[in-house]
Amino acid sequence: MLLNIIKIGGNVIDNPVFLAKFLKDFASIGGQKCLVHGGGKVATQVATKLGVETKMVDGRRITDQAMLDVVMMVYGGLINKQIVSQLQANRCNVIGLTGADGGVILAKKRPVKTIDYGFVGDIESVNADFIENLLKQAITPVFAPLTFDMAGSMLNTNADTQASAVAVAMATKQETQLIYCFEKKGVLSNPDDDESVIESINPAYYESLKSQGAIHSGMIPKLDNAFAALNAGVKRVIICHADELQNALTTGLAGTKLVL
Amino acid sequence: MLLNIIKIGGNVIDNPVFLAKFLKDFASIGGQKCLVHGGGKVATQVATKLGVETKMVDGRRITDQAMLDVVMMVYGGLINKQIVSQLQANRCNVIGLTGADGGVILAKKRPVKTIDYGFVGDIESVNADFIENLLKQAITPVFAPLTFDMAGSMLNTNADTQASAVAVAMATKQETQLIYCFEKKGVLSNPDDDESVIESINPAYYESLKSQGAIHSGMIPKLDNAFAALNAGVKRVIICHADELQNALTTGLAGTKLVL
Numbered sequence: 409m410l411l412n413i414i415k416i417g418g419n420v421i422d423n424p425v426f427l428a429k430f431l432k433d434f435a436s437i438g439g440q441k442c443l444v445h446g447g448g449k450v451a452t453q454v455a456t457k458l459g460v461e462t463k464m465v466d467g468r469r470i471t472d473q474a475m476l477d478v479v480m481m482v483y484g485g486l487i488n489k490q491i492v493s494q495l496q497a498n499r500c501n502v503i504g505l506t507g508a509d510g511g512v513i514l515a516k517k518r519p520v521k522t523i524d525y526g527f528v529g530d531i532e533s534v535n536a537d538f539i540e541n542l543l544k545q546a547i548t549p550v551f552a553p554l555t556f557d558m559a560g561s562m563l564n565t566n567a568d569t570q571a572s573a574v575a576v577a578m579a580t581k582q583e584t585q586l587i588y589c590f591e592k593k594g595v596l597s598n599p600d601d602d603e604s605v606i607e608s609i610n611p612a613y614y615e616s617l618k619s620q621g622a623i624h625s626g627m628i629p630k631l632d633n634a635f636a637a638l639n640a641g642v643k644r645v646i647i648c649h650a651d652e653l654q655n656a657l658t659t660g661l662a663g664t665k666l667v668l
Numbered sequence: 669m670l671l672n673i674i675k676i677g678g679n680v681i682d683n684p685v686f687l688a689k690f691l692k693d694f695a696s697i698g699g700q701k702c703l704v705h706g707g708g709k710v711a712t713q714v715a716t717k718l719g720v721e722t723k724m725v726d727g728r729r730i731t732d733q734a735m736l737d738v739v740m741m742v743y744g745g746l747i748n749k750q751i752v753s754q755l756q757a758n759r760c761n762v763i764g765l766t767g768a769d770g771g772v773i774l775a776k777k778r779p780v781k782t783i784d785y786g787f788v789g790d791i792e793s794v795n796a797d798f799i800e801n802l803l804k805q806a807i808t809p810v811f812a813p814l815t816f817d818m819a820g821s822m823l824n825t826n827a828d829t830q831a832s833a834v835a836v837a838m839a840t841k842q843e844t845q846l847i848y849c850f851e852k853k854g855v856l857s858n859p860d861d862d863e864s865v866i867e868s869i870n871p872a873y874y875e876s877l878k879s880q881g882a883i884h885s886g887m888i889p890k891l892d893n894a895f896a897a898l899n900a901g902v903k904r905v906i907i908c909h910a911d912e913l914q915n916a917l918t919t920g921l922a923g924t925k926l927v928l
Contacts, residue, residue: 485741562750
């Protein structure tokens with residue numbers, strides 16, 4: 409059975425109307441599926457109110473102990489449970505998970521090289537049996553972007569990477585498709601033109617777009633994660649607008665398809 | 669197989685040293701078990717920093733939308749994931765759950781009579797099959813005091829009541845014991861004397877202690893929940909100090925035993 413691993417980005421989560429629509433669409437997808445959600449701006453807002461300074465390096469959050477508490481609260485508590493309760497209301501039986509729950513995603517704290525990212529986790533392993541067991545019970549996992557280290561600490565983890573790691577682990581068990589949903593229509597050949605959606609992209613074309621500067625900043629780790637997933641056995645990767653999830657899954661005529 | 673449902677109160681959660689010791693003890697308990705945790709003072713502290721006013725009536729938190737967001741963050745995120753990650757570090761494979769996760773504890777928003785408690789849930793049903801399935805996989809549920817209403821909202825729920833409801837539901841499946849762990853040595857015959865622990869209490873004795881005023885405030889709902897559990901088929905209820913969990917479970921010579 410085809411398994412869809414769907415990642416929803418922070419910009420959609422930040423807008424209650426967009427999020428509600430997306431969750432309704434997600435709930436209506438037939439078959440087996442997992443959701444991985446990002447963080448959104450709420451963590452930064454809560455941190456500011458709590459007097460915790462937000463420090464970003466290359467779009468990545470520096471996570472000291474105080475910021476770890478904030479992301480545990482916002483990602484693991486507020487956002488995850490908002491999504492879980494709304495999906496239950498849409499009659500989609502879900503379970504909210506961080507990596508620590510059921511020991512499902514083990515990570516290790518990123519070693520300090522030039523930058524100390526703090527409590528940031530690099531994924532070491534995903535327990536595919538545990539996920540498979542939930543799916544067999546018709547329970548849909550909803551992952552918050554948090555992992556753990558088996559030494560007593562939670563770790564902040566990039567949601568795109570987490571979605572890719574879950575897809576790769578599940579691809580050892582069944583046919584798996586990875587869909588990144590965000591606020592753009594797909595990968596753009598011209599970042600200033602929202603309509604310049606690339607229908608299909610392979611590694612060579614990706615390299616050429618990167619060298620031209622057409623793809624930059626946040627899109628690079630997303631595409632790196634996506635190609636890594638394809639290389640590791642995930643059948644298909646699609647990057648599309650959150651509004652087009654259903655089109656992407658049914659007609660395939662939405663967003664950007666990644667191919668090898 | 670005997671199932672132990674253990675509730676840990678807010679005062680222990682507020683102290684990292686006490687909590688770490690308790691979690692180590694909890695991890696070392698053999699056999700099947702569940703943990704239900706309370707809230708602690710952190711929710712009030714976070715609420716204050718976020719500019720959300722804390723209103724209590726008879727020891728119960730009034731939960732408006734802003735306070736619901738706070739308890740979702742603190743109970744469902746921060747405290748639950750601190751406990752989950754520490755138990756994983758103690759090699760106890762746990763899963764953190766709110767009532768919405770797996771649809772395990774359904775509640776309804778408390779009707780407004782004289783007091784509007786806001787987003788407070790009265791438990792309607794517990795999915796014992798789901799809990800049993802986790803236990804069979806040797807996964808220990810860790811419940812945050814939150815439930816949901818199937819209409820898209822999370823609900824704040826008293827942890828003592830939740831522990832009792834889980835114990836009652838599980839008692840239909842297997843022999844179940846309920847242990848309330850808190851910062852006192854048990855039920856006291858003299859609330860000013862911490863050593864006046866009552867070894868055993870039945871409903872008649874409870875009524876007489878209540879009428880004398882020896883048992884009051886927060887202990888009354890705790891004991892009401894405890895006797896309700898016994899009446900509904902839970903084999904044994906013990907109220908003891910968090911430090912004495914292991915004694916209570918092995919020798920039975922700790923805390924107060926409730927009998928019918």
